[in-house]
Amino acid sequence: MTVTETQVTLIQIDNYGPWTVSPSPRREPDLQTLQSRLYADLSQLVAHYDGYVFSTRFDNMIAVTNGIDLAGHRRIQTAVRNRYPVTVSLGVATGTSPREAVGEATATLQAAGSAQDSDRTEILRGEPLCEDGSVQIAHFDVNDATGRYTDELNAFDVFRHIDRGYSALLEYMYDAHDSLSFFIGGDNVISVTPSLDRAAFAETIDHVAETAGIELKVGVGRDLTAGDAGMAAKEALERCRNRGTRVEIGTGESAGRA
Amino acid sequence: MTVTETQVTLIQIDNYGPWTVSPSPRREPDLQTLQSRLYADLSQLVAHYDGYVFSTRFDNMIAVTNGIDLAGHRRIQTAVRNRYPVTVSLGVATGTSPREAVGEATATLQAAGSAQDSDRTEILRGEPLCEDGSVQIAHFDVNDATGRYTDELNAFDVFRHIDRGYSALLEYMYDAHDSLSFFIGGDNVISVTPSLDRAAFAETIDHVAETAGIELKVGVGRDLTAGDAGMAAKEALERCRNRGTRVEIGTGESAGRA
Amino acid sequence: MTVTETQVTLIQIDNYGPWTVSPSPRREPDLQTLQSRLYADLSQLVAHYDGYVFSTRFDNMIAVTNGIDLAGHRRIQTAVRNRYPVTVSLGVATGTSPREAVGEATATLQAAGSAQDSDRTEILRGEPLCEDGSVQIAHFDVNDATGRYTDELNAFDVFRHIDRGYSALLEYMYDAHDSLSFFIGGDNVISVTPSLDRAAFAETIDHVAETAGIELKVGVGRDLTAGDAGMAAKEALERCRNRGTRVEIGTGESAGRA
Amino acid sequence: MTVTETQVTLIQIDNYGPWTVSPSPRREPDLQTLQSRLYADLSQLVAHYDGYVFSTRFDNMIAVTNGIDLAGHRRIQTAVRNRYPVTVSLGVATGTSPREAVGEATATLQAAGSAQDSDRTEILRGEPLCEDGSVQIAHFDVNDATGRYTDELNAFDVFRHIDRGYSALLEYMYDAHDSLSFFIGGDNVISVTPSLDRAAFAETIDHVAETAGIELKVGVGRDLTAGDAGMAAKEALERCRNRGTRVEIGTGESAGRA
Ligand SMILES: Nc1nc2c(ncn2[C@@H]2O[C@H](COP(=O)(O)OP(=O)(O)OP(=O)(O)O)[C@@H](O)[C@H]2O)c(=O)[nH]1
Ligand SMILES: Nc1nc2c(ncn2[C@@H]2O[C@H](COP(=O)(O)OP(=O)(O)OP(=O)(O)O)[C@@H](O)[C@H]2O)c(=O)[nH]1
Ligand SMILES: Nc1nc2c(ncn2[C@@H]2O[C@H](COP(=O)(O)OP(=O)(O)OP(=O)(O)O)[C@@H](O)[C@H]2O)c(=O)[nH]1
Ligand SMILES: Nc1nc2c(ncn2[C@@H]2O[C@H](COP(=O)(O)OP(=O)(O)OP(=O)(O)O)[C@@H](O)[C@H]2O)c(=O)[nH]1
Numbered sequence A, B, C, D: 001m002t003v004t005e006t007q008v009t010l011i012q013i014d015n016y017g018p019w020t021v022s023p024s025p026r027r028e029p030d031l032q033t034l035q036s037r038l039y040a041d042l043s044q045l046v047a048h049y050d051g052y053v054f055s056t057r058f059d060n061m062i063a064v065t066n067g068i069d070l071a072g073h074r075r076i077q078t079a080v081r082n083r084y085p086v087t088v089s090l091g092v093a094t095g096t097s098p099r100e101a102v103g104e105a106t107a108t109l110q111a112a113g114s115a116q117d118s119d120r121t122e123i124l125r126g127e128p129l130c131e132d133g134s135v136q137i138a139h140f141d142v143n144d145a146t147g148r149y150t151d152e153l154n155a156f157d158v159f160r161h162i163d164r165g166y167s168a169l170l171e172y173m174y175d176a177h178d179s180l181s182f183f184i185g186g187d188n189v190i191s192v193t194p195s196l197d198r199a200a201f202a203e204t205i206d207h208v209a210e211t212a213g214i215e216l217k218v219g220v221g222r223d224l225t226a227g228d229a230g231m232a233a234k235e236a237l238e239r240c241r242n243r244g245t246r247v248e249i250g251t252g253e254s255a256g257r258a
């Protein structure tokens, strides 16, 4: 199996803060529409190259882009300019851990100027992977969220519980495992991880149960791209459901799948 | 000034969990696209009646809908059915606190069946406000997020800091002030509150600084609809920026504005 | 019944030609995406005030806007600026015939400068209706288009037939009846007309059958807004289907409907 | 240079007519929104594989898909199902002329059942190209449309003139040159052609000037995919603008470009 080497791209809207209040504060639903459509488009654009984007802070999004070279990045950047009233800058880097990669991707963009420098526009910097490395994706899901939370508590309380579980997971995976974790809606969190084994996931699930009182299961996939690793993770998660297990690690390596 | 009486609508995608894995798990970027476009559309649809929607968990969204009657809700529901492969159910309720309102809105929907009951589709239940009540919106923002975080730390660390500040704010505003707080991107959080005064906001800001180490400012607006209250809050926030203050409370009551 | 008085808005993308080739020709699929999303958004924005927009040439769109005042127009204009890399100018006028109204709406915009003048941006001019007038909408549809064309001829030949029928209809309705006709997809054409009676529609259908060999039926509606008139027209068209008639004129006047 | 061999895909919304009136007629702006968003998405999806889609009748769209295999088609089909309340069927075929290809693509779909057969869903049939063939794209544009039409006549009259020019061009290119021509907005028409030379285009422009009184120029490109051929055509069109010529034929063959 190839070595785990995650390529991360930081996507930053250029000089967005000032734009939101020029010439006077823009209506919030229009900003929400802009941000969520931009995220939807980036999801699609990046997915075409089998990558994943996470909405993160919406003005700063983190993507896993193994397999996408600089020309691909440029094309995504141009597509944004052709459709939106804002532009984006991109910083690309790789690392044996996702944490290392995001650090480098950020640094490469910061070196080009401030996020609110009106002269810093459509930067594209960094070094995409030459050799193929593989990506590991873990798809965490809350057990019986519908029966225990959604159908029982008020909708904001449900959200608080899910959010606490997410925060506990995010901190632990970052501190203990150099992983980046993102809430993707419902009761689901995706972590982009280095090469971690079953024991690491079991112990993480224990930690979240103890500190936040939320019970999780997780499907894990590994492949040359985030898209294929993520799909393998989802299939593994379905195996958790079918077998009643807490951790399933998919094979999913391109060679090994149908 | 009119009494504060918040109308809340819970928007729930019908039977969404099973859909995401039928007949086999759907590609995550397609789900992200679906969810964020649906949220963008709901933002616009609700904004036309001067309401606000928050993305919350994406499969369950919370909206402030003062001024929108059942016919308006039905129209929004139909628009979703006409554009998406999923449908939504809506529960509507009012309360002197947003917490009370969301409780009732949720209960009214739960009484119609489980969120994952395939027979429970396009429910529309609840009692929109008869009398006009006013809404209070607080727009919180991190001081110099660009200089202190975005341009300094790695993008995921920035996200963690913002997320911690958000979690501290969300818990405190809920427990101490029966308010619902939502992260809306960047370094911004909107709280829907009962009638709170300057001291309550100042003390909240202190609390977040102490527990999470994040320095906030806040603009507060109050009006008959979320749209007008939110715009007044944004204008108040700009006054914080111009005057270097931490809390500004806008007038913004429809009568009192241009 | 109120007098027929159509309010028309010309929507023109500002300085769009130069933008499409700056700094070098933009990829056509990106332009197609921009144009069709902008049209979809305008459809929704205008529909919220019960108006209709037609895609026309995409860079110049014609809308029926009875009931929308200048503040409503400004809000639509601002929403475009907040979401797109282009802006729009709007010219508004009314007339007893749609032809007269579109003439005036165009003139009012032309008087503000050329469509490709880089200094002419976000114009909003004209006189929305003070008194309520009513709008008449005719929804034309080809008889058994599926059986005769779609399932029989090659897809481009079908398109040619439909297009010929549309051209014949458009020319005749304009020359003989001062009406504006728009292809809206499939085998459907909507005409915005002055007050025309059953005989006028029957004779138009005869004309199209003779000159283009296409057999049509038509449902006609009349109401205070395009949205209500259009819905009445659709219901009338369904009556054509159920009764096997060629022309049905709906009541649909707000007062007279459920 | 490779032989010209166009691959065409017919995209047909499944059983769309009945859907538009079930259970009662749907609001037209919602249908317009659905149709134009679906077209925008298909534009992007197909463009990722360097193809072009034309909106045609909106319920039936014609795409040039050289280079896209059945797996790519399946992925596009699945993306539609994951985002829309309707599904699409696809028929794929190739031919030395686009006319021949669209004929075969349609026949292959018709053989699977009627467009309004509720049991005929998500068909995918046909034979994508094995060998690489090249595509020829011609981008026609009206001379000084802004000065002569847009700034002078009423907006509907401009539309009529452009539409007449388009109809004349479409009929001639189909009858004389087995080409498929599509209006793409503004004053622009794209023709997908077999291998035609400069004389054929000059004569076509003469024909449109005589029959419809519209003066055109045209840029022509040829390459392995519609995307590359179309971009070469646009660059050639810019050369017409710069040199004051009527017909420019780009090299654009992948090998021969930067
Ligand atoms: N983004 C995303 N959300 C999902 C996915 N699957 C489920 N969800 C969300 O999670 C919510 C809960 O669904 P499930 O996890 O299937 O339901 P559950 O009640 O927790 O049941 P189990 O997980 O089977 O114990 C749904 O409403 C969706 O919002 C997925 O693959 N991606
Ligand atoms: N949703 C939303 N986000 C905003 C708004 N204003 C700013 N932001 C976001 O907040 C980020 C930071 O912008 P600012 O708050 O203007 O910048 P700052 O560096 O924190 O500076 P000050 O707040 O002025 O101290 C931007 O990138 C946006 O993402 C707003 O009105 N709505
Ligand atoms: N825009 C729009 N298109 C429609 C509408 N109704 C039908 N269509 C389109 O018209 C096409 C043909 O549908 P129908 O008109 O129902 O079918 P038909 O075979 O002509 O049958 P009859 O009209 O009942 O004789 C569909 O594929 C749609 O594209 C509508 O209300 N609006
Ligand atoms: N879809 C599309 N439309 C275009 C493109 N270029 C121009 N247009 C449209 O065509 C309209 C007219 O623009 P131009 O053709 O540049 O202007 P013109 O006045 O005809 O000037 P010349 O063509 O230079 O003589 C614009 O408003 C656009 O709608 C293009 O590449 N694609």
Ligand SMILES: [Ca+2]
Binding pocket: A141, A142, A143, A144, A145, A187
């Ligand atoms: Ca779950």
Ligand SMILES: [Ca+2]
Binding pocket: B141, B142, B143, B144, B145, B187
């Ligand atoms: Ca800030």
Ligand SMILES: [Ca+2]
Binding pocket: C141, C142, C143, C144, C145, C187
């Ligand atoms: Ca028909």
Ligand SMILES: [Ca+2]
Binding pocket: D141, D142, D143, D144, D145, D187
């Ligand atoms: Ca031109």
